[in-house]
Amino acid sequence: MSPAAVRAGNLIREWMEDAGLRTWVDCLGNVHGRVEGRNASAEALLIGSHLDTVVDAGIFDGSLGIISVISALKVLSINGKVGELKRPVEVIAFSDEEGVRFQSTFIGSAAIAGILSASALQITDKSGVTIQDALKKNSIEVTEDHLQQLRYDPKSVWGYVEIHIEQGPVLEWVGFPLGVVKGIAGQTRLKVTMRGSQGHAGTVPMPMRHDPMAAAAEAIVLLENLCKHPQDFLSFDGQCKSYSLESLSTSLVCTVGEISTWPSASNVIPGQVTFTVDIRAIDDMGREAVVYELSNRLYQICDRRSVSCTIDRKHDANAVICDSELTSKLKFAAHLGLKRMTGSVQDQVPVLMSGAGHDAMALSHLTKVGMLFVRCRGGISHSPEEHVLDDDVWASGLAVLEFIETQL
Numbered sequence: 001m002s003p004a005a006v007r008a009g010n011l012i013r014e015w016m017e018d019a020g021l022r023t024w025v026d027c028l029g030n031v032h033g034r035v036e037g038r039n040a041s042a043e044a045l046l047i048g049s050h051l052d053t054v055v056d057a058g059i060f061d062g063s064l065g066i067i068s069v070i071s072a073l074k075v076l077s078i079n080g081k082v083g084e085l086k087r088p089v090e091v092i093a094f095s096d097e098e099g100v101r102f103q104s105t106f107i108g109s110a111a112i113a114g115i116l117s118a119s120a121l122q123i124t125d126k127s128g129v130t131i132q133d134a135l136k137k138n139s140i141e142v143t144e145d146h147l148q149q150l151r152y153d154p155k156s157v158w159g160y161v162e163i164h165i166e167q168g169p170v171l172e173w174v175g176f177p178l179g180v181v182k183g184i185a186g187q188t189r190l191k192v193t194m195r196g197s198q199g200h201a202g203t204v205p206m207p208m209r210h211d212p213m214a215a216a217a218e219a220i221v222l223l224e225n226l227c228k229h230p231q232d233f234l235s236f237d238g239q240c241k242s243y244s245l246e247s248l249s250t251s252l253v254c255t256v257g258e259i260s261t262w263p264s265a266s267n268v269i270p271g272q273v274t275f276t277v278d279i280r281a282i283d284d285m286g287r288e289a290v291v292y293e294l295s296n297r298l299y300q301i302c303d304r305r306s307v308s309c310t311i312d313r314k315h316d317a318n319a320v321i322c323d324s325e326l327t328s329k330l331k332f333a334a335h336l337g338l339k340r341m342t343g344s345v346q347d348q349v350p351v352l353m354s355g356a357g358h359d360a361m362a363l364s365h366l367t368k369v370g371m372l373f374v375r376c377r378g379g380i381s382h383s384p385e386e387h388v389l390d391d392d393v394w395a396s397g398l399a400v401l402e403f404i405e406t407q408l
Contacts, residue, residue: 005029006138008051012066012093019074020082026150027142029095030108037085043158044088045407050097050359058386064374065163066093072401084408087158094359101125103314109359113366114151118144152366159326160363163372163396165388167356169379177392178334178399179350180327181371185251186284186319187357188291190277192298196307198271212273213261215305219298220256223277226294227254234289247283253355254279280355284318320361326370330403334372337398372399
């Protein structure tokens, strides 16, 4: 939805066409490339990832998954085998997965899955520009009817596979370049706005202040304690207690990634502070309990400090369990790809949980999903320091090739 995104989409489309794919770009900026194989009416295998990234990011997040599958299909095309596929294979480079501009993730993939509501088009960025406005600037008109047309028929899709960098340290720690994903953590994103009394920093006595910055600071420390020690804050009944608390203790992570103040001057007590909260966990019930507990305690902090508090839920996604059949096929394909590289593979391909959200979460509403992770140095992502070894890029491409060849 920006000039850079349009240029990136055009480049990806060129690479797809070079690999022999029929291409098009839909009204939300998703770039599609498709080969029909022997039976164009068979259920299609969708493979993809996202073409956008965050501010000040690396070059592998999202893009590696797109390039790996295009490269694999180009190999099949060069070898004259792409026409032997028993089902269509469609590569999709999804738009706006990260939600940086509009704070609403999976816009492109949600539309394909049929879970993007028409009201989402009215979500605004910080400048008040809606998604619909941004599309209009690129000469794209989107209505509710257009969204309905974007939705894929579940009967036309066999499954969805996504290749992605791990964005964590586990694969590097175990010394393995590839891993399969058994599930993706659920997510909640909140926008918290605290309003107090704006005033002069030198003339308002401390006991008389209604300072939203101090309230926000207390709230952020509370969030950290809650997510480090959920057992000290939450209470459950029956069987849910042991399962949810155990799951939260190993998977719950919480982050305040953005904070802003008004009027943001060194000699002014702020009148308003806004910050984001990102909460993730494998257990959906446990995540909801954390959101509930956090919300209650934020209101208590604000009441005690005589400031107002508004909490907006900007995004929710339930945890996703990957399909066992696809996971097994991806695990075997990773093994064969590594064997092709090294001649032998001594260890089992690791099985991981994903704390990061992926387009596979949206696509799970349409079809079965599977994911393959690729090792990244230090587990670093969403940073210019993000890095994947050339050999690991090669390994991911070979694994995808092996997987697609199971469809011959």
